[in-house]
Amino acid sequence: MARTSSNFASRLRRMLLMVPWLLESGGSTVPELAARFGVTEDDVVRDLNLVMCCGVPPYGAEQMITVMLDDDGSVLAWKGPFFNRPMRLTPTEGFAVLTAGRALLAVPGADPNGPLATALATLENVLGSTGSVAVELEAPPLLGVVRGAAERGERLGIAYYSAWRDEVTERSIDPYSVFSSDGRWYVSAGDSRSGALRNFRVDRISSAVPTGERFEARSEGLNPERSFYRDATSVDATLDLPASGRWVVEVYEHADVEELDDGRTRVRLAVHGERWLERLLLRVGPEATVETPPALADVGRTAATRLLQKYGAS
Amino acid sequence: MPEDRFERLANLVTYLLDAGERRVQGATFAEIVAAIPGYPEGDDARRRAFERDKKLLRDEDIPLVEDNGRYRIPASDYYLPDLSLSDDEQLALQLAVAAVPLGDGGDAGGAALQKLTIGSELAEFDGRPVGATALADLDEHPLLPVLHSAIRNCSTVTFAHGGSGSQAGGAQRTVEPAMLFFREGHWYLFGFDRLREAERNFRVDRIEGGVEVGEPGGFDRRDVRTPSAAMPKQPWLMGGGDGVEASAIVRVDGVLATKAIADAGPSATVERHDDGSVTLTMPVAQREAFRSWVLGFLDHAEVLGPADLRDDVIGWLRSIATAD
DSSP, X not given: OOOOOOSHHHHHHHHHHHHHHHHHHTOEEHHHHHHHHTSOHHHHHHHHHHHTTOBOTTOOTTTBOEEEEOTTSEEEEEOOTTTTSOOXXXXXXXXXXXHHHHHHHHSTTOOTTSHHHHHHHHHHHHHTOTTOEEEOOOOOTXXXXXXXXXXXXXXEEEEEEXXXXXXXXXXXXXEEEEEEETTEEEEEEEETTTOSEEEEEGGGEEEEEEEEEEOOOOOXXXXXXXXXXXXXXXXXXXEEEOGGGTHHHHHSOOSEEEEOTTSOEXXXXXXXXXXXXXXXXXXXXXXXXXXXXXXXXXXXHHHHHHHHHHTTOO | OOHHHHHHHHHHHXXXXXXXXXXXXXXXXXXXXXXXXXXOSSHHHHHHHHHHHHHHHHHTTOOOEEETTEEEOOHHHHSOOOOOOOHHHHHHHHHHHHHSOOSSTTSHHHHHHHHHTTTXXXXXXXXXXXXXXXXXXXXXXXXXXXXXXXXXXXXXXXEEEOOTTOOSSOEEEEEEEEEXXXXXXXXXXXXXXXXXXXXXXXXXGGEEEEEEEOOTXXXXXXXXXXXXXXXXXXGGGOSSSSOOOEEEEEEEOTTTHHHHHHHHOTTSEEEEOTTSOEEEEEEESOHHHHHHHHHTTGGGEEEEEOHHHHHHHHHHHHHHHTOO
16 A cells, blocks of 8 residues: 555545534634644634534435634534544554654653653553654763753853864853754754854763853744754765765755666755865765765865874875 | 635534434444535435545544444544543643644644643743744654554554665565654654664654544554663664674863763763763664764864774775865
């Protein structure tokens, strides 16, 4: 069975939710429903018009859902036989809750015996799938220090390793919020060096010292942009990779991929500094080549020669 | 989807749910097409339209049961039983769904949040309304609910999987699924691979195309594992490589010592030096993965021993330094 996602399920879910919510809340308005369900006001009106047509045969007044939509945007609903069902989760929704809960429990500091843990145990039991979902959010050593400073609104002095320039810089940051994305922890912070809002990877902070200075909490601009800290300029490069280096395509963002005849792959990607490219080329090995730009053609050879000297084997 | 088809489907779901609750035996095709407005004229056209609707419901994970030509959606399958949670537990789940968004408001997580907050104001989290603060995001994949449903039902799953290094069109696998786990930005399915006759991990985003789900009860459930037992966090500890079993000694300077210790995990022993550097002694089962990890440290790490692992790194560097 090939499974494709249509908007049917999500729209049906929304409709099945909207009416009980209306019944429970004693009425609402189109703008409120739009905000609550994350859709446009036009969508709400469209859904409500459809709800008025739904019910259970023979579609008499007893079986229909009655929805009143006033010109002023207020909405009222009366009970129908089906839409009055209790608000129980479907297995798919149960899985979504279980996953979110497991993630939150994996956050350092979560209470392993608290209400979340007991609620998840109940849910797993009902789903009949104990131990079927696990989430790892590996905590870097300084996560607790950074989260503590963010909660207190305290400025931190940090040493930060830039993998792109392969150097450590010292700066002070105002940590606004700490979050995990794609399995890595970031702190969204005001950066004393650039003055801008940046996202720093917590696992690259090698020391973090609370300064005792306070900063004012910011209520906007928190981590939506995902504008990650970058202090090296990017250059477009084209690499030819052997079959064993195809993982590069899966790991790094790239602009183009071309499959070549002999199992090799040509990929165009943004190179964030020479150190970054060195790391990639040393891992892929001797069969990787930099096609463009010519200035980067020798980066792999140069790095390998330098490391050989470190090993006393040049 | 045209509005009239949506209306027909919405009516079909409510009708079949009702059929599942009131009439245990369900409803026949003839009863359904007679009762639900919107089916076309003509037997063949009706049958085709109904078959398309059935497929769509099943593709959407709606549990349509067919029994002796009668159809119904059992409410007990469509909905989970009441969880009877305390107020604190209810709130904890609300916070979890809000803190770990799994998609926009129309998806399963959003719908669950709506159900959990029915009849109440949206809860607050860190002083902000729920939904305003995301603590973590997990890569959502449309196959996850399907795979989880297969785990619950002990149904096999068959799919094509393109592992690392493979060309397009991976091998077809039939797997007895046991666990889904999220690690370093990716979801993995752990289960017993019938083709390889061994336990394997599959990255979910590398499943090519759809998944064919077998009949419920297709295998006996296996013992619960932890993700670490299913797949070591350190790739150089995984078996199936070139079979090397060695205890590697690596010196890492102070710049990246913290990262190296964290990467190496609990199976490594750590000796700290006054200049901030560390010497790690760590088991290695897969030479290539170990070399790749060490070279990621550039000048900050050096393999001190044993000689064959050190020579392997030197040989590798030499081949790069002298490549055409």
